[in-house]
Amino acid sequence: MATKSLLARKKRMAKAEEQLKFLSNGIFNEEDLPTFKDKLKQTEDLPLKPNPLEILQINLGYMCNQVCEHCHVDAGPDRKEIMTKETMEECLKVIQQTKAHTLDLTGGAPEMNPNFRWFVEEAAKIGIKDFIVRSNLTIIRANKKYYDLPEFFKKHKVHVVSSMPHWTKGKTDKQRGDGVFDKSIKALQDLNAIGYGMQDSNLKLDLVYNPSGAFLPTNQAALEADFKKALKADFNIHFHNLFAITNLPISRFLDYLIASENYEDYMYNLVDAYNPAAVKNVMCRNTLSISWDGWLYDCDFNQMLEMKVDSKVQHISNYNEAELQNREICVSQHCYGCTAGAGSSCQGNVV
Amino acid sequence: MADSYYDSKDLRNFPKISEWSEELGEKFFDYYGKVFEKGALSEREKSLIALAVAHVVKCPYCIDAYTQDGLQRGITKEEMMEAVHAGAAIEAGANLVHATQMMKKYNKLSH
DSSP: OOOSOTTTTTOGGGSHHHHHHHHHSGGGTTTSSOOHHHHHHHTTOOSOOOOSOOEEEEEOBSBOSOOOTTOSSOOBTTOOOBOOHHHHHHHHHHHHHOOOSEEEEESSOGGGSTTHHHHHHHHHHHTOSEEEEEEOSHHHHHSGGGTTHHHHHHHTTOEEEEEOOOSSHHHHHHHHOTTHHHHHHHHHHHHHHTTTTOTTOSSOEEEEEOOSSSSOOOOHHHHHHHHHHHHHHHHOOOOSOEEEOOOOSSHHHHHHHHHTTOHHHHHHHHHHTBOHHHHHTOGGGTEEEEOTTSBEESSHHHHHTTOBOBSSOOBGGGOOHHHHHTOBOOOOGGGGGGSBTTOOBTTBOOO | OOSSSOOGGGGGGGGGGGGTSHHHHHHHHHHHHHHTSSSSSOHHHHHHHHHHHHHHTTOHHHHHHHHHHHHHTTOOHHHHHHHHHHHHHHHHHHHHTTHHHHHHHHHHHOO
């Protein structure tokens, strides 16, 4: 398993431009498969326009204590892109004026940003309805300075959303690194101990499942039942919801698909599973993504592909929500990942 | 033309069999879809049965399809292999149970 990002390893797929080029050539260029734009045209969903804004997703930086095989951010300990306090102050101004009801902090490991706690304290004061932190769980056990994170989350009524690719150690460690499973179990137990994830508790703890390989996730409800049964029986762990997320063919997962010769089959599967009902609720229609350096994107995936919003307003320094609502959403072939089957978003299925 | 009888890409064209016989093709795919819906058995259980049968009938397309289906459903490799053994045991049993006929015939012809 790699211990460095694609960027540090100077791999071709570390570059957004190369990824976009790859996703537009081959099977999509030789007319074997329709491009995502063509598919939207067929189902009369072009141009793709935003619905009312509900979620502001802020990426606090690409640094992470893990180097997961499927990571669409290409995050890792060697990534130095970190949001500054000045940019956070600009974000707070945006949070004060937004109509969005959900604030979603992501990364990398957002907790590794040196101003993370200050930012959470300030943002919590604004009183947004649902305040999510996407935590990889192991960060809580990575260093003593993070041991009290569960208490910190509880104090600010943060909704914790954590990745957990499987209920078995083998599958989890293969995707996320040796020792990740045991640390994640301990972190979940710590969170349960203070009330997170318990039945009827208002301290929300949700898990994110994404497949550990070149296949799509299936029935979210059935997977949730399997996860709940196994984690309860083996470790007495409780959680609220499981979100099943499709791996999008970008960054490290794209690199893996190409190297394992699964790219073509995977794209055929995604295109076959295209569901117009999922397009109605796809995440980019109710979300805005803000990068560590304050640029605006339709979603976190577009952020990684450096596809900024198609609007006069492209940076939080001149944020204007009304203007942004008029934009057209930027798409490419990776978007098939969010419209396959029951759809996929940071909140799981969309239909 | 491919130079082998089986090409994994042919599986993508499976739905096209309806183009040459629309009514029968559609009836088959409707039936197929219905069979694998959740009923008295879960979709997960049906997927494992399909995987076991895929080996018994030695269908490479079906093995690819139901290995992938199993992965999608979170079925572990241990569960998959046990299902394959269940099919293999029935296949071996179906062979060996005929030995009773051999024994009967042997005994009848011998004195």
